[in-house]
Amino acid sequence: MRRDNSAGREASIISQGDFLIERHIARAMGAAHWHDHVEINFLLNGRMTYLFSGRQEQIEAGRLALFWAAIPHQTIAVTPDAPLICIYLPLVDFLALAIDRKARQSIMQGRFLTETRPQLANAILLPQWVEEWQDGNTARRQLIADEVRLRVRRLVLDAADGHAPAAGKSVATPVGPAVRRAEMLTDLINMHYAKPLSMPKLAELAGIHPSTANKIFREVLGISVNEYLTRYRLARAMQKLADTKEPILQIAYDCGFASTSRFYDVFRQRTRTTPKQFRTTSTKK
Structure with missing residues (x-):
């Protein structure tokens, strides 16, 4: 872009x-x-x-x-x-x-x-x-x-007020089967990100072989399935930190992070701040 x-x-x-x-x-x-x-x-x-x-x-x-x-x-x-x-x-x-x-x-x-x-x-x-x-x-x-x-x-x-659509319209862009499968995989991640989600489990939900799923993901999105899953979980955690008063520990588990230490490590690495600091900054008016 x-x-x-x-x-x-x-x-x-x-x-x-x-x-x-x-x-x-x-x-x-x-x-x-x-x-x-x-x-x-x-x-x-x-x-x-x-x-x-x-x-x-x-x-x-x-x-x-x-x-x-x-x-x-x-x-x-x-x-x-x-x-x-x-x-x-x-x-x-x-x-x-x-x-x-x-x-x-x-x-x-x-x-x-x-x-x-x-x-x-x-x-x-x-x-x-x-x-x-x-x-x-x-x-x-x-x-x-x-x-x-x-x-x-x-x-x-x-x-x-109803002058714009509730969401962007899905369109039938002429793309290959790899893109359509990548769409299906990302949609499954978006729906199940809060649960333990391994590559074999995701492939099973999609009805394709794990190696095929990861290959498609890398070809279309340029990143691994696990990397996309981490980014999506982090994005949802950031949303909850900014928009709710839920405890940070609860947010970590609700967004699929197996432990608070993992959540804090990922958060610091990707945002260069801590969950608490991010919440404080994003809720200031």
Whole structure:
């Protein structure tokens, strides 16, 4: 989805958790990735399809799309030379927005939110944001961040009022059997992540051989089944930490981590903070 030379920049985005807006040519991704932002996409023309939370989700030109990027996602089909504007809103900023609690929860639980019809103002405003952001003026950048937050609030409010679909529509993108099987495997993980889930058990649920399942996963998503499972469990734990008052120990077990030590080790490694620190930061208003 990002530029071909963006690997270093992506790592910077993930580690810093900063607000960012950029424009580039959309590309199919060789592997799934994740980062701790709420991501807003806007195609200026063409269309693209994500593999997200076990579903294919399509983005069409002129319609904003929003999703929590901590859930592993991958662009699997893109119109050639389609210009894309991406906005990365830090999770802390999203949690601080004055939006409906249930709507926020649904997004953090895997809702892929899209506009049902193009808003003409977006095609003018978003390219303007990109240009002004690149100029680097601090006051102007702060204004853009404020305007983005308001735009997100409107998008969520429109969805609550019935002006947008309850979730992104599944689409029948012409893809091979490997992608369809990967979708089935990710969907099974999404449903059973809280339980002990081994590779043989997952393959049994999918009705395929374990080695075949892992091979398909690596071919389509670029990571192992166990890596995707870890990332998904962590994403759900982050959602619970931010949005509930459940004890950290309970969250660890409810999200499929076999022990608190394993949970803390994974959390520190992937987020560079502790569950307690993350909860404190993400619930500040």
